[in-house]
Amino acid sequence: MIVIALNKPARKEKTRSVEPVILALETMYKKRISRSQQDSQEFLHLIHEALSLEDTNIKKSVSENEQFAVPPNPFEGELSTQIRCQRCNLLTPWKKEAFTELSVAVPAKVPRTYVHANFQWSCNLLECLSSTLTTDSIPDYACPLCTLQNTLLALEVTPTKPAPLLLATSRLRAMTTQFMSSPTPVNIDLDTILLPTGVPWKHIKVPAIKKTVISKPPRVLAIHLVRSMYERGYGAGRNSCEVSFDEDISVPIGGEEVEAAEREEAVVDDEKVLGEEKYRLMSLVTHKGYHDNGHYICYRRRKRERRAKVGSGLAEKEQLANLEVVKEEIDDDVPVGVESAPIEQVDSRTRWWEISDEVVTGVDKSEVLSKRKGAYILFYERTL
Ligand SMILES: [Zn+2]
Numbered sequence: 384m385i386v387i388a389l390n391k392p393a394r395k396e397k398t399r400s401v402e403p404v405i406l407a408l409e410t411m412y413k414k415r416i417s418r419s420q421q422d423s424q425e426f427l428h429l430i431h432e433a434l435s436l437e438d439t440n441i442k443k444s445v446s447e448n449e450q451f452a453v454p455p456n457p458f459e460g461e462l463s464t465q466i467r468c469q470r471c472n473l474l475t476p477w478k479k480e481a482f483t484e485l486s487v488a489v490p491a492k493v494p495r496t497y498v499h500a501n502f503q504w505s506c507n508l509l510e511c512l513s514s515t516l517t518t519d520s521i522p523d524y525a526c527p528l529c530t531l532q533n534t535l536l537a538l539e540v541t542p543t544k545p546a547p548l549l550l551a552t553s554r555l556r557a558m559t560t561q562f563m564s565s566p567t568p569v570n571i572d573l574d575t576i577l578l579p580t581g582v583p584w585k586h587i588k589v590p591a592i593k594k595t596v597i598s599k600p601p602r603v604l605a606i607h608l609v610r611s612m613y614e615r616g617y618g619a620g621r622n623s624c625e626v627s628f629d630e631d632i633s634v635p636i637g638g639e640e641v642e643a644a645e646r647e648e649a650v651v652d653d654e655k656v657l658g659e660e661k662y663r664l665m666s667l668v669t670h671k672g673y674h675d676n677g678h679y680i681c682y683r684r685r686k687r688e689r690r691a692k693v694g695s696g697l698a699e700k701e702q703l704a705n706l707e708v709v710k711e712e713i714d715d716d717v718p719v720g721v722e723s724a725p726i727e728q729v730d731s732r733t734r735w736w737e738i739s740d741e742v743v744t745g746v747d748k749s750e751v752l753s754k755r756k757g758a759y760i761l762f763y764e765r766t767l
Contacts (some may be wrong), residue, residue: 390739398741400740405418405524408429408430409434411433411436412429412433416429423668423670423679423759423760424486424759424760425482425606426761427484427605427607427700428483428484430602431456431458431484433717434456434458434483434687434756435456435459435483436580438453438456439451444486444739446456446489446736449514449657453724456665457601457602457603458484458601458602458603458605459482459483459601460479460481460482460483460485460597460599460600460601460604461479461480461481461482461597461599461638462479462482462595462596462597463477463478463479463595463596463597463598463637463638463639464477464480464593464595464596465477465478465568465593465594465595466484466521466524466592466593466594466692467591467592467594468524468526468529468589468591468680469589469591469592470526470528470529470589470590470591471528471529471532471563471589473526473527473529473562473569474568474569475568475569475570476568476569476570477568477598477638477639479598479638483599483601484605484606484607484760485512485515485590485597485604485605485606485607486515486607486609487511487512487514487515487607487608487609488511488515489506489511489608489609489610489622489624489626490504490506490511490624491594491622492534494546494640504624504625505624505626505627505755506527506582506624506625506626506627507626507627507628508606508626508627508629508632508758508761511608511626512606512634515595516520516595516596516635517594517595518592518593518595519592519593519595520590520591520592520593521590521591521592521593522590523588523590524588524589524590524591525586525587525588526587526588526589526591527571527572527573528559528563528571529587529589529606529624530573530584530585530586530587531558531562531571531573531576532557532559533560533585533586533587534555534578534582534583534584534585535552535555535556536585537585538551538552538555538582539552542570542616547579548579548582551578551579551582555576556647558576562680570721576604594637596635596636596637596638597634597635597636597637597638597660598636598637598638598640598641600634600636600637600642600660600765601637601765602764602765603633603665603762603763603764603765604662604762604763604765605760605761605762605763606760606761606763607759607760608623608626608758608759608760608761609622609741610623610624610670610759611674614752618647619675620671620673620674621670621673621674621677623756624756625755625756626755627752627755628664628752628758628761629752630663630664630748630752631661631662631663631664631766632661632662632664632763633656633659633660633661633662634659634660634661634662634763635659636658636659636660637658641657641658641659644657645657645658652740660765660767661765661766661767662763662764662766663763663764663766664680664684664751664761664762664763665683665684665764666682666683666684666761666762667681667682667751667754667758667760667761667762668680668681668682668759668760668761669681669682669757669758669759670757670759671757678739679759680737680738680739680757681737681738681739682735682736682737682738682746682751682754683735683736683738684734684735684736685734685735685736685745702710733747733748735747735748735750735751737750
């Protein structure tokens, strides 16, 4: 309700309190939430958890036929990870995990002793994101297929084998051949494979590559920049790395469904590219101050007035220019499903709101995009 209330344009100055939201969360979790010191990302996570809990409860209370009426959580997406063994080439099935906000690391600071006082380090949001959505090396992966092969080898070199061992050897050999020739990823659970008494698994650890991708892009992608750091001799501190970010971004999408679509050469929308999703910045929370105290300021895109269609008497060039304006303003419009409030008349130069406690002012896009040092949580909405 508070989101709907905040979305309604006000004709005069008004203050809305978040107290009812906090009280509802306190009732839900049966504990008190501090009013003085709060990490905005932790609070966001608490809200997301509460929404998921309510979502589960609503789905439980309605019949299966009615479930289509429960809208999906717009913040919920899915990450998938897959491991490839570098020794035997085993590819594990994608492991899926839901997320409501993505926490991405900001590059660590160069030690103070090496740089002059005004040194400023920087990176781009997509670089930070790709450090989370990446391929990592695992030096000591307990590969089940390598363990299977290793155990088989130990059995094969045993000179004289009683009948049960001979049977186990041929069974393991058949299994190994089957797993190695599988064209699709295989899930090997050693606990389900029986070995004769007295024969242990010959475990082996090998290098592997782990790949992490966004497999289901959420409608609203919340990116949290992890700015806490520990500096030797200084303790916990705030990482003020400048993170530049764009209004429009393309985020790579991967995983099982994308791979299946690629195999089938699925036809997608003209404007849509398989394996990527386009997002537009809708809101930004910045933090200024120190690691354990400071102040949050929020920036959010204003709802825009739709202009009338272009008249027929205009020159072609002017028509084209105006059409671009119309297109841009429709993109800026409120998402479908949000209560339609009257659209306010706004000064076209200030397309964003800056919200600092109860002080709300209009600012332009360039000011929002300049908050590179303070950017903390960014909210991007899917555009296609
Ligand atoms: Zn292996």
